[in-house]
Amino acid sequence: MTETQTFLNLRPRLFGIAYRMLGTRHDADDAVQDVYVRWCEAEARSVRSPEAWLVSVTTRLCIDRLRSLKVDRESYVGPWLSEPLVAEVASPETELEKAQHLSIAFLLVLERLSPEERASFLLHEVFDFDYAEIADALQRSEGACRQLVYRARQRLGEPRGRFRASPSKHRALVEQFAAATASGDIGRIVALLSKDAQLVADGGGTARVVLRPLQGAERIARLFHVIARQLSTLRARLEYRPVLVNGELGLLRLFDGTLHSVLAFETNGDRISSIGIVANPAKLGGAALSQPRSDP
Template structure:
């Protein structure tokens, strides 16, 4: 009996990759999950699959759920705060930013990392892609009522996360540039004026690079942290550069330089912005989670 064809599968690949990307937060892992779904699909008799898109969504979802559960176990021993891997792309200006509508967005990606695997799968499938709860339940090996509950809890967690983000890339860039200029000038008053009252700063060093081990909350603490960082720690860095980049379609900056001891500094800082104020600052410093591509 013939198996499904590559052509049939390829029509669904972009959709499956988008689903897996939102679930896993890493495009390379998402592509691997979709490739595994293809291998399973190719082993099925063609007559056994009546709804290829539905079958592939279920299989891809289960593969992603397994990966998320494995990652949750690894994170229990992770030193400090966990941020997703930052896949960094050049930001050449407004023309580039017009092509990023299908990106997840850094702020949402950070919030999704806080959900349980079941909540994340249910939220992504149902809220982002409109998959009915009976099909979500098949992915989770649960009942539709349980799948609905997972999605509801995820929705509440996302809406109550405090990291509000409504700004487009141009406003993100403007606010981030103003933040960096104030921090470099050591102007605490100007810096504080850019921050929302409930701002949070999260750094991920992975135990490899020195970073704050816990989130920093509030205008005063965040202001002191970043002005101190520039005045003290970055004072030992030579050839310091700040390059505008994109992470998941969101404005960010790639900070690089050379430490006095011969080491190399590489940090990517992204933001969440709401009503012209920064609600979240996300600093990825773990070299294993910085994917710089052509920027290497």
């Protein structure tokens, strides 16, 4: 097997790590391309474990990149959400591998972590690396890596999506949500949301969205009620299209045929517990259905 083929075989895993670390397709692609350049320059034939070498370089590059992105993200207008990975819906059961560790809500929670904590947590909890492998990737001791994973778990707390709906139930809730918000019926919307549901919207300072997270079913329902009334007044056409967003059913939202935002949902079995809205135009380029992607 050639060095290039070895890299291509491992590229989906490297992209999965880079995307979960950096949160955008562009940054993840750049990181993986940089890894490939270094792989070509290395004495690849003498590398004992190509996967370990490539994962280590990818991880360290992403840590450095996250540090350089810190200032930009701290000055970002409103909440920062990861760029959604959109794909066509093949069936109600279609999900990406380990989609619970790919959701927009999960990636938002990871923003609480330092770059080293994020890398250690992802390698251990998502990609099943042992502490010796993580220590090699981060060039730290196993004890230090154990401490990083422990701190990450403490900072993340109890995941909101612990009790997850089946794909069919998740689909039903998303479809009912689309119908309820199109009509602006507050009662119907509230009935679909957990009492402590959360909505986070990313407009990047260019798209009109709420600038602060909304907590609670009533507040979220009122927001969609107001949007429905405004669209009715303007005689604007609202359209939802079902798509896979980071491995789970979500929605494209279009106003008069123009893509406005991508909606991602977390469901807990009976209700919608979390809604992420990505409306920043810079993050919507990958939402074209003609170019589905499932690298992670």
